[in-house]
Amino acid sequence: MTVMEVNSGDTAWILTSAALVLLMTPGLALFYGGMVRARTVLNMMMMSFGALCLVAVTWVLYGYSIAFGNDVVGGLFGNPFEELGLKGMMKDTGAGLPPMAFVAFQAVFAIITVALISGAIADRAKFGTWMVFALIWSTVVYFPVAHWVFDFTMTDDNGTVSHVGGWIANNLKAIDFAGGTAVHINAGAAGLALALVLGKRIGWKRDPMRPHNLPLVMIGAGLLWFGWFGFNAGSAVAADNTAAVVFVNTLTATGAAALGWLLIERIRDKHATSLGAASGVVAGLVAITPSCSSVSPLGAIILGFLAGIFCALAVGLKWKLGFDDSLDVVGVHLIGGFWGTIAVGIFADADAPAGVTGILGGSFDQIWRQLVGAVAVLIYSFLLAYAIGWVLERTMGFRVSRDDELTGIDETEHAESAYDFGSISGGLRASFARSPEVDAGVAHDQEVSA
Amino acid sequence: MKLVTAIIKPHMLDEVKSALEAFGIEGMTVSEASGFGRQRGHTEVYRGAEYTVDLVPKIRIEVLVDDADADDITDVLVKSARTGRIGDGKVWISNVEDIVRVRTGERGLDAI
Numbered sequence A: 001m002t003v004m005e006v007n008s009g010d011t012a013w014i015l016t017s018a019a020l021v022l023l024m025t026p027g028l029a030l031f032y033g034g035m036v037r038a039r040t041v042l043n044m045m046m047m048s049f050g051a052l053c054l055v056a057v058t059w060v061l062y063g064y065s066i067a068f069g070n071d072v073v074g075g076l077f078g079n080p081f082e083e084l085g086l087k088g089m090m091k092d093t094g095a096g097l098p099p100m101a102f103v104a105f106q107a108v109f110a111i112i113t114v115a116l117i118s119g120a121i122a123d124r125a126k127f128g129t130w131m132v133f134a135l136i137w138s139t140v141v142y143f144p145v146a147h148w149v150f151d152f153t154m155t156d157d158n159g160t161v162s163h164v165g166g167w168i169a170n171n172l173k174a175i176d177f178a179g180g181t182a183v184h185i186n187a188g189a190a191g192l193a194l195a196l197v198l199g200k201r202i203g204w205k206r207d208p209m210r211p212h213n214l215p216l217v218m219i220g221a222g223l224l225w226f227g228w229f230g231f232n233a234g235s236a237v238a239a240d241n242t243a244a245v246v247f248v249n250t251l252t253a254t255g256a257a258a259l260g261w262l263l264i265e266r267i268r269d270k271h272a273t274s275l276g277a278a279s280g281v282v283a284g285l286v287a288i289t290p291s292c293s294s295v296s297p298l299g300a301i302i303l304g305f306l307a308g309i310f311c312a313l314a315v316g317l318k319w320k321l322g323f324d325d326s327l328d329v330v331g332v333h334l335i336g337g338f339w340g341t342i343a344v345g346i347f348a349d350a351d352a353p354a355g356v357t358g359i360l361g362g363s364f365d366q367i368w369r370q371l372v373g374a375v376a377v378l379i380y381s382f383l384l385a386y387a388i389g390w391v392l393e394r395t396m397g398f399r400v401s402r403d404d405e406l407t408g409i410d411e412t413e414h415a416e417s418a419y420d421f422g423s424i425s426g427g428l429r430a431s432f433a434r435s436p437e438v439d440a441g442v443a444h445d446q447e448v449s450a
Numbered sequence B: 001m002k003l004v005t006a007i008i009k010p011h012m013l014d015e016v017k018s019a020l021e022a023f024g025i026e027g028m029t030v031s032e033a034s035g036f037g038r039q040r041g042h043t044e045v046y047r048g049a050e051y052t053v054d055l056v057p058k059i060r061i062e063v064l065v066d067d068a069d070a071d072d073i074t075d076v077l078v079k080s081a082r083t084g085r086i087g088d089g090k091v092w093i094s095n096v097e098d099i100v101r102v103r104t105g106e107r108g109l110d111a112i
Helices: A008-035 A038-068 A099-121 A127-150 A167-172 A180-198 A214-236 A241-269 A274-291 A297-314 A317-321 A329-347 A365-395 A402-407 A409-414 A429-433 A442-449 B010-023 B067-081
Strands: A161-163 B002-008 B029-035 B042-046 B049-053 B056-065 B089-095
Touching: A008 A038, A008 A099, A008 A214, A008 A274, A038 A099, A038 A127, A038 A409, A099 A127, A099 A180, A099 A329, A127 A167, A127 A180, A127 A365, A127 A409, A167 A365, A180 A274, A180 A329, A180 A365, A214 A241, A214 A274, A241 A274, A241 A297, A241 B042, A274 A297, A274 A329, A297 A329, A317 A329, A329 A365, A402 A409, B002 B010, B002 B067, B010 B029, B010 B056, B010 B067, B056 B067, B067 B089
Parallel strands: none
Antiparallel strands: B002 B056, B002 B089, B029 B056, B042 B049
């Protein structure tokens, strides 16, 4: 076996991509934060930052090993003890891409997937319980599902298997290039489960609950789009032709999706809104995520445009079906991720890097693989998220009290307020806004003395 | 002395203010308000959901005047604030017991 050197081009691109994808989580915090009402924006952003910090630790401790350790049983999860604490991974193995670069790149995927869920439970979740949920869900759902989808079986030069990966990638051979199933269907299904466990916000359907700061939403969507080039093009795990094709598909599908969303809004609601543009951008990014390596740029335009239309229509479903998926995690990520995953089986172009053919090319072989992968992740994530949420609600309590919800959880969970413009408050609007019960609490005294 | 209070559509403020200045009022107070009248708000569609907006944004104008000017100023307000469409607002006149200018302590008509 020849001794290889580190490929500096690939390594530079993957580390850069990891940084790009990391920025998506603060971007998501802005995107979600602007969409909630002024009295809960900090909590909304904190749920993303909390997930970021937590998973940055658990990924190193055991997450990477569950996701990318050698398969233990039937392609379901990797050996958690194999790379526990990333032991033995610091030395230079001579691989083209240092293993740690891959560790870093995959870490930020785990982070944003957990953060995505929080949009479904805006305005009403206890922060502490959210953190416990994030810990358990990432451990028993995300890390195994990442193994299913992202961990490829490898063979060495002699043809012997040197690493055994997960079932969706290797046995089913569904194509999920950057995480339509593992990230978006996964987070969307968990969001739906938590929205059902926590129930509707007080005033749901009666109050408009319109976004309090749309410029934040637009900045967030912009940062997500920017970071998504790392998410998708970085998933080539090389600075190569595949990365370049994927980059262009990520650009064009996203634009087309926002146009599709705005068209639906113009027809249905009479106005093309900035929230619609931002949501359309994210819907397009979600849909092109699994499919970016298997479609042509023209296919990406059609796929993205339809994603914008489907998701714009899907966000209306919660009003009809009666679940408070506050920031449309289901409508955008579950539906968009599902569509993008299935669309591989429809639009796949044999000339694209993935080299598979979809229905439009005359092959029906890929679509059932896509469907099985998507449904499997959806059901697994939904059931486990529901169970975890249900137990937490009955033990720690997941939903805040009625008083706290009406006061606003920025005050009651974090003892802060995002905007303190009132001239009579002198930086203490917190204490003015509170109900008497909350005023009696310790946090208030600390705030006054500070 | 009277207090003339007007509730008007926000976008009519500039026109109403110019008309009052042209009439020669000594001062006015303007504040943002919200409310509904006989039109009972309206329904809006946002992100595919229809909901009722029952408190519509309005502007509240208050002017302290001499008894003799009250009717004229009311006319100026009504004329300048009218668009002829639903939600144009209301103007009412109320009696004022006394007025004090904070800086000088002047009372009554001198304080207007």
